[in-house]
Amino acid sequence: xxxxAERAGVAVSSVSRVLSGHExxxxxxxxxxxxxxxxxxxxxxxxxxxxxTGATYSVGFVAIDxxxxxxxxxxxxxxxxxxxxxxxxxxxxxxxxxxLDLHYLRHFEQRRVDGMILSLAHENNxxxxxxxxxxxxxxxxxxxxxxxEIPASAVLHDHATGIDAAVADLAxxxxxxxxxxxxxxxxxxxxxxARALRRAVRAAGGEPVTVKARAYSAEHGYxxxxxxxxxxxxxxxxxxxxxxxxxxxxxxxxxxxxxxxEDMEVVTFDKVALSDFLRPPLGxxxxxxxxxxxxxxxxxxxxxxxxxxxxxxxxxxxxxxxR
Amino acid sequence: xxxxAERAGVAVSSVSRVLSGHExxxxxxxxxxxxxxxxxxxxxxxxxxxxxTGATYSVGFVAIDxxxxxxxxxxxxxxxxxxxxxxxxxxxxxxxxxxLDLHYLRHFEQRRVDGMILSLAHENNxxxxxxxxxxxxxxxxxxxxxxxEIPASAVLHDHATGIDAAVADLAxxxxxxxxxxxxxxxxxxxxxxARALRRAVRAAGGEPVTVKARAYSAEHGYxxxxxxxxxxxxxxxxxxxxxxxxxxxxxxxxxxxxxxxEDMEVVTFDKVALSDFLRPPLGxxxxxxxxxxxxxxxxxxxxxxxxxxxxxxxxxxxxxxxR
DNA sequence: GTGAAAGCGCTAACAT
DNA sequence: ATGTTAGCGCTTTCAC
Numbered sequence: 001x002x003x004x005a006e007r008a009g010v011a012v013s014s015v016s017r018v019l020s021g022h023e024x025x026x027x028x029x030x031x032x033x034x035x036x037x038x039x040x041x042x043x044x045x046x047x048x049x050x051x052x053t054g055a056t057y058s059v060g061f062v063a064i065d066x067x068x069x070x071x072x073x074x075x076x077x078x079x080x081x082x083x084x085x086x087x088x089x090x091x092x093x094x095x096x097x098x099x100l101d102l103h104y105l106r107h108f109e110q111r112r113v114d115g116m117i118l119s120l121a122h123e124n125n126x127x128x129x130x131x132x133x134x135x136x137x138x139x140x141x142x143x144x145x146x147x148x149e150i151p152a153s154a155v156l157h158d159h160a161t162g163i164d165a166a167v168a169d170l171a172x173x174x175x176x177x178x179x180x181x182x183x184x185x186x187x188x189x190x191x192x193x194a195r196a197l198r199r200a201v202r203a204a205g206g207e208p209v210t211v212k213a214r215a216y217s218a219e220h221g222y223x224x225x226x227x228x229x230x231x232x233x234x235x236x237x238x239x240x241x242x243x244x245x246x247x248x249x250x251x252x253x254x255x256x257x258x259x260x261x262e263d264m265e266v267v268t269f270d271k272v273a274l275s276d277f278l279r280p281p282l283g284x285x286x287x288x289x290x291x292x293x294x295x296x297x298x299x300x301x302x303x304x305x306x307x308x309x310x311x312x313x314x315x316x317x318x319x320x321x322x323r
Numbered sequence: 324x325x326x327x328a329e330r331a332g333v334a335v336s337s338v339s340r341v342l343s344g345h346e347x348x349x350x351x352x353x354x355x356x357x358x359x360x361x362x363x364x365x366x367x368x369x370x371x372x373x374x375x376t377g378a379t380y381s382v383g384f385v386a387i388d389x390x391x392x393x394x395x396x397x398x399x400x401x402x403x404x405x406x407x408x409x410x411x412x413x414x415x416x417x418x419x420x421x422x423l424d425l426h427y428l429r430h431f432e433q434r435r436v437d438g439m440i441l442s443l444a445h446e447n448n449x450x451x452x453x454x455x456x457x458x459x460x461x462x463x464x465x466x467x468x469x470x471x472e473i474p475a476s477a478v479l480h481d482h483a484t485g486i487d488a489a490v491a492d493l494a495x496x497x498x499x500x501x502x503x504x505x506x507x508x509x510x511x512x513x514x515x516x517a518r519a520l521r522r523a524v525r526a527a528g529g530e531p532v533t534v535k536a537r538a539y540s541a542e543h544g545y546x547x548x549x550x551x552x553x554x555x556x557x558x559x560x561x562x563x564x565x566x567x568x569x570x571x572x573x574x575x576x577x578x579x580x581x582x583x584x585e586d587m588e589v590v591t592f593d594k595v596a597l598s599d600f601l602r603p604p605l606g607x608x609x610x611x612x613x614x615x616x617x618x619x620x621x622x623x624x625x626x627x628x629x630x631x632x633x634x635x636x637x638x639x640x641x642x643x644x645x646r
Numbered sequence: 647g648t649g650a651a652a653g654c655g656c657t658a659a660c661a662t
Numbered sequence: 663a664t665g666t667t668a669g670c671g672c673t674t675t676c677a678c
Binding site: 001002012013016017020044045047048049050051052053 | 670671672673674
């Protein structure tokens with residue numbers, strides 16, 4: 001910038017003013033500077049700018065697993081908005097480990113990110129909450145809830161709608177014994193799905209729902225499905241808490257020779273690419289992950305503009321298995 | 324840091340020395356400082372540090388599409404290494420648009436990233452190459468090639484191995500007419516796959532291979548598969564250039580009532596989660612995307628340590644369709 | 647409307 | 663072994 005100033009024969013402060021689009025600059029000045037900038041091919045150093053102004057134009061995404069298609073779509077959705085707004089998106093991947101949640105929270109804090117998007121591995125972890133409480137960074141949660149005293153925007157999925165429709169369909173076909181291979185226990189989606197499924201099945205006059213929450217992993221999907229299949233009487237409807245769990249669940253069902261849908265109906269959360277071509281035929285409770293990511297970014301940008309944190313609820317839907 | 328210095332009754336430079344793990348510091352000094360740091364809960368400002376030292380401890384990933392499971396796994400693999408090394412990973416997503424390649428290259432340059440991982444949308448784009456040429460940032464390519472004069476490490480997949488095995492298998496079953504719904508034309512994987520498939524089929528005495536390269540999209544998968552199905556005589560083996568294309572290809576095959584594997588064999592590139600449960604039965608040419616991402620990160624970290632750029636080739640394998 | 651100068655928080659000479 | 667000082671590249675008073 002000093003070089004630009006010299007070349008244009010003006011002060012660095014003037015260059016800064018031009019580049020920042022300040023009001024009080026003569027068009028003569030503006031042109032001289034812009035010409036020099038173009039001649040040199042100069043670009044402002046975002047780092048120095050950040051140090052001075054306090055704004056880094058970067059956002060951290062504390063994700064439970066970037067390799068999960070749903071999270072990847074969240075990231076892609078957010079990224080597209082941030083790109084247009086000039087923000088950089090830092091990603092992370094806790095792999096379900098609450099310590100990594102903390103690690104990244106600290107890391108992003110140290111980087112002075114302007115905001116964070118949070119898909120925490122564990123929304124009740126005391127250390128995480130303590131850190132969050134003393135953090136003043138704008139926050140946008142994706143399907144997570146935090147204690148009221150921690151201000152944060154949130155994109156919340158209305159899991160009940162999709163589940164209600166699914167249960168209505170299946171109970172209507174005479175099913176009464178439902179089971180749920182649930183994901184990680186300490187995050188909103190798992191809690192909401194268990195709650196909504198229990199309520200819906202009770203309302204439909206079914207038997208108490210069996211739920212087992214562990215992790216978003218194929219291994220949990222396999223062992224837990226196996227344990228459900230060993231129960232007598234067996235459940236006749238299996239809800240599966242996401243695509244990673246599904247891989248294990250389908251393997252277990254195949255190994256045990258369970259016929260679908262004759263012996264058991266399977267409904268899984270989230271449709272990912274190619275889901276249409278999965279065998280056996282599955283029902284889906286779907287949401288729009290790219291839209292959710294976009295929305296989270298929007299809520300964050302809103303806060304950067306001075307708006308108060310707010311919560312937006314987005315729908316889920318039921319897509320019955322093909323017959 | 325000034326506050327810490329005051330509290331410890333020492334100079335800021337001494338605090339800096341302690342925190343940087345410098346040699347010449349007495350243990351008395353060290354303890355005084357560390358105590359003060361602990362008491363205040365102080366954390367160094369990475370921004371100021373970066374401005375002074377020139378190192379930002381951040382890496383930019385110019386990705387063709389973060390929502391693509393293969394790329395997401397690349398990112399996850401790289402991220403795990405960078406995390407341990409204290410680096411932050413900035414992601415992007417060009418969606419196949421070369422202009423966005425450029426946008427992000429500039430953006431990351433402006434952010435002064437210490438290095439970049441590149442899965443460009445277009446490896447021959449003149450503007451991109453021009454920018455890259457005048458860039459001094461360490462680079463690690465993931466399955467891309469650049470002109471020799473642009474120094475860069477690279478992780479290259481040996482596509483031929485998997486393809487050779489696939490063609491050997493299928494030619495051995497009497498197939499002679501092969502077609503390939505290829506991805507984006509100006510990137511190494513597409514080029515390599517077309518080249519390797521043509522060579523393998525020729526070597527096996529088959530007919531000239533039909534190839535159509537457009538984009539990594541379901542739409543291209545659909546329309547191009549349709550056009551292949553309209554050809555007379557029809558190809559009897561369809562190679563599909565990745566999971567996004569596959570979605571469209573399978574839809575086309577289903578709509579046309581093509582029986583697999585009776586009427587046609589289908590081999591697709593990359594196994595993603597749940598691929599085992601896809602119907603119809605598919606053959607796969609597989610690679611290890613997480614490993615590739617990890618490797619790219621390694622090559623970059625290596626360069627940060629002063630090593631020269633180098634190229635590593637990693638294998639692909641063939642997994643025949645289940646019978 | 648423009649320039650001079652201070653300072654964001656840190657590190658690296660250079661003294662002592 | 664520690665303190666003093668300059669400066670990374672920018673923005674922002676404050677004069678003029």
